Amino acid sequence: MLKEGRHSIIAVIDCFTRRVKLLVSPTSSSEGICLLLRKTLLSWGIPNVGGLMRTDNGSDYVSIRTTSIYHLLDLEQSRANPYSGWEKPFIERFFKTLSHDLIELLPGYIGHNVADRETIEARKEFAVRLKERSQKENQKADFNLRMTQPELQQLLDNWVDAYYHQQPHAGLNKQTPSQAYNATNYVVKPILAPEALDLLLNFAGEAVVLKGFIKINSLRYTAPELLEHHWKGKKVRVFLDPSDVGRAFIYGTNDWETRVEAVDQRLLGREISPDQYRITKREDAKALRSFRKEMNNLAKTFGMDSLHQSVIDHYAAKAKSLVDFPKQETQHNNAAIGALASVAEQLTNPLKPDYSDSQIEHLKQKRQALEARKQAISHQTASLVRNEHDKARLLAADSLKRSLTAKEQGFLKDYMKHNKLGAKRIEEIMGHKRRASN
Structure with missing residues (x-):
């Protein structure tokens, strides 16, 4: 338990050397998995071709978003069966060490299970427990002793680097993780443009171009280029601008050379990040589900068959507060990261020209042709004779x-x-x- 409430610790382990990365997250969600991936890839680099990622079978690890990102990073995913901890022994053993060596010492520790929690609560004097029963969480006696999320994250990072990575492991023939890593002479493939990785982790999914626009995650993105005939009905990959959900970068599913910048006019420039948008959308859906559940219960109680849609619209609109959200190194060859690097450069240096003079002239001619075509269609439409x-x-x-x-x-x-x-x-x-x- 932290001052911000109950949190989860998400971890990744390199099975060969037992190196570990940790992330403190409010929940173990696909958002948390992506943030841990970012932290790990920036530190360890792109994995070798054919790298295997063994994951839990939980919804956050097998969601469309996370599995798509594994694929873009050329990682093969292997899912453990439900309730089969022995299929991922290295991370399970690490969590046991973390729990007993460090977590039990923290002020917010509430036990490894329900029985532990009851034992810890029983240690409090009866008068204290009686007094706290009616108090809010931030008024309880142990609240000021608890850590914040950043404090726990810093503590865990220090513990892993200074203690865990320096302890001999029986599975490594008494070597420490640091010694095992140094003995491998592993050649790191660093990600030189973190912004490109941020774009990749904001992969929104695949969509189909229809009538000059794409629709994904309830957002509609358009661009003049998408009106061209060869884009019609084409399946594309969509990456969101990490700082503005109103801008998206579009690539053909098998083409990393051609890029289209598309926008959602309703949200562009409002500085709503994709993370904020996803959180708000989830809160909106949660509020709407809660409201519908309550209305269904009322309908059963009073025998009403339906409720006016405007009532639901009112509560849905009320919920939308944001939208109305020393190492050896070698060059990696990941196609997705390489293609998105130029977009990252554009976002980092918006004043730097992204196209050559010939490309700009070609785009200008294409835009003029599209404009002439639109005017011709408008003239024809205006002069249609109805009778x-x-x-x-x-x-x-x-x-x-x-x-x-x-x-x-x-x-x-x-x-x-x-x-x-x-x-x-x-x-x-x-x-x-x-x-x-x-």
Whole structure:
């Protein structure tokens, strides 16, 4: 228990050397997994080709977002079976060491299980327990003794580096993790552009281009390039700007050379990060589920079949507060990181030209062609004739500017013969021409 509430510790271990990275997170979610991946990759570099990642079978480890990122990093995922701790013994053994060597010493420790929790609570004097029963969490006696999330994170990082990595392991023939790592002469493939990794970890998924836009995670992104014919119906990968959910970078599923920058006009420039957006969206969905559950209970109690949709819309809108969110080194060859590096450079140095002069001129010509096409379509749409009355009036108006053909004069004469009311309007229009000639 921390001052911010109950937290989880997420860990990754290198089975060969027993090196460890830890992350303190409010929950073990896909967001936490991605943050731990970022911390580990920046420190350890890109894994070798064919690297195997053994993970738990929990929803946070097998979600579409996390599995997609494993694939983009060329990592093969191996899932342990549910309730089968023996299939991932190294991390289980580490957590036992962490729990008994460090966690038990912390002021916020509440036990390894329910029985431990009851024993710890029983040590308090009866008067203290009685007094705390009606108090809020931040008013309890041990609250000021607890650590904050950053304090615990710093403590864990120091403990791993200064203690755990320096302890001999039986599974390493009495070597320490540090000694085992140094003996491997491992060649690190560093990520030189952390911003590119941030973009990769904000992979939103795959989408299909339809009518010049894509729709993903309830957001709609558009760009002039997506109106081109060869993008129609094409499946693309979507990466979100880490600092602005209103901007996305789009690549073809098998093409890291062509990039399109697309925007959602509703959110662009509002400085809502993808993390904030995902959190707000989850809170919105949670509030909506809670409201619907309450309304269903009321409906059962009072025999109501349905409730007006505006009530649900009211509570949904109320929930949307944010949206209305010394090592050897060699060069890595990960295609995803390499392609996103240029985007990261653009975000880091927005004033630096991203295209050559010839590319800029080519894009300018394409935009002008698209604009001309849109204007032509608008003109055609505006001049569509819905019926014979519109056609007759259009010809009458045209007669003021040009001489009508014999066929057009015949149509106009026949129309005026069979449409007395319409003929009066035609006479009024064409009267302007006679008066002007006089």
